[in-house]
Amino acid sequence: NAGVTQTPKFQVLKTGQSMTLQCAQDMNHNSMYWYRQDPGMGLRLIYYSASEGTTDKGEVPNGYNVSRLNKREFSLRLESAAPSQTSVYFCASSEAGTSAYEQYFGPGTRLTVT
Amino acid sequence: DAKTTQPPSMDCAEGRAANLPCNHSTISGNEYVYWYRQIHSQGPQYIIHGLKNNETNEMASLIITEDRKSSTLILPHATLRDTAVYYCIVRAKTGANNLFFGTGTRLTVIP
Numbered sequence: 001n002a003g004v005t006q007t008p009k010f011q012v013l014k015t016g017q018s019m020t021l022q023c024a025q026d027m028n029h030n031s032m033y034w035y036r037q038d039p040g041m042g043l044r045l046i047y048y049s050a051s052e053g054t055t056d057k058g059e060v061p062n063g064y065n066v067s068r069l070n071k072r073e074f075s076l077r078l079e080s081a082a083p084s085q086t087s088v089y090f091c092a093s094s095e096a097g098t099s100a101y102e103q104y105f106g107p108g109t110r111l112t113v114t
Numbered sequence: 115d116a117k118t119t120q121p122p123s124m125d126c127a128e129g130r131a132a133n134l135p136c137n138h139s140t141i142s143g144n145e146y147v148y149w150y151r152q153i154h155s156q157g158p159q160y161i162i163h164g165l166k167n168n169e170t171n172e173m174a175s176l177i178i179t180e181d182r183k184s185s186t187l188i189l190p191h192a193t194l195r196d197t198a199v200y201y202c203i204v205r206a207k208t209g210a211n212n213l214f215f216g217t218g219t220r221l222t223v224i225p
Contacts, residue, residue, distance in 0.1 A: 004157070042201065042215030043158065090157050103213060105157025 001026050004106035006091050012112045013081045021076040021109050023091030031094045032074035033058075033103065034066060036087040043090060049074055081113045118202045123220040126196075132189040134219050136202030139183040144206045147178060148213070149187045151198040158201065158215070161187065192223045 007022045025032065030051045035043040035058075045058030049068040063085060065077045074093075078085060088110050092103040119137040126132040138147065148163040162169055162176045164185075169176045175188040189196055201218040 040217070042217050043213070044215075045213075092157070102160040102163075103158075105159070108155070108157055 003027065004091055004093055004104050006089075006106040006109050008109060009107065010110045012114065013078075014114055015082060017081050018077065018079050019081065020078075021089055021091075021111075022073070023075065023106060024073045025091075025093040025104070026072065027093060027095075027104065028071070029093035029095055029104070030071070032068065033092040033094075034064075034074070034076045035090045035092065036060065036085075037090060037108075038087050046076065046089075081111075083113045085111065086113045087111060118204055118216060120200075120202050120216070120219045122217065123222070125222050125224055126189075126192045128194060128223050128225050129191055132192040132196065132221055132223070134187040134189075134200050134202075134221065135184065136187070137184045138202070138204045141182050141204050142206075145204050146206070147176065147182075147185050148203040148205065149174070149176065150201045150203065150213070150215070151196075152201070152218070153195075153198040161200075192221075194223050194225065197221060197223045 004025045033048040034046040036046055037043045044060050046060055046064050047058055047066040049055045052071045055066050055068055067075045088108045090108050091106045094103045146163050146165050149161040150158040151161055152158045161173050162171055164176045164178055178185045199218040199220050201215045203213050
C-alpha cells in the first residue's frame, strides 16, 4: 500500500496563476482532508470531505476549492494564487468521518507563490 | 474542542525515557486525548489516543490524570529518530472532522 500520495512535491507559482494539488489514498478510507502548514505553526484545516460526494469548509477555506473526484481522490485548487498561500500542503485520510481518530497523512506539497 | 498547552521544546538523552506533558484543563467528558508527531518535513503521524485509562502501544504510553486535566506521553527508550514535534490534541470522537494541531513540543533526542 502506498498510503496517501500527493503530487506535485514542489511547485513555484507566480501571483495570479492557478494550479491543482492532487491527493490519492489506497486505504479505502471514507474521509479526506486538506491542511496547510505555515513555518513554525501547526496544521490548519482548509477543506474536508467526510464521504464521497460531500465537501465542507474548514478553518481557512478562502482562496481554495476542492473536488472529491471519487473515493480515492481529493484535489485542492488554487484559482488565483497569492503570496499568502505560500505554505506546505498536506492531504490526509481517515476511516470514517464522525468516528475517526487516526488520520493518515501524505508527504506534503511545498508551494511557493512569488 | 478543548485547548491544550504544551512546552515549546524539550531535550532527552538517547536511550532514556522521554516524558512529554500536556495540559488540557478544560477537557469535557466526551473528549479524547490524541498524540501525533511530525518528523521534519514529513506529514504528521498518529501515535496514540485515550479517554481516561492509560494506554500503551508499540510506539508509546499515554498517562492521563484521574481528573483528565493533563496527560503525559512517554517514549520509553528515545532514539535519534524520535526527534520531532509532538502534538497533543483534544477532541470529541464524533463531530467536527479536523484536528487542531497547535504548535506542539519540539523534542530533541541528544546522542
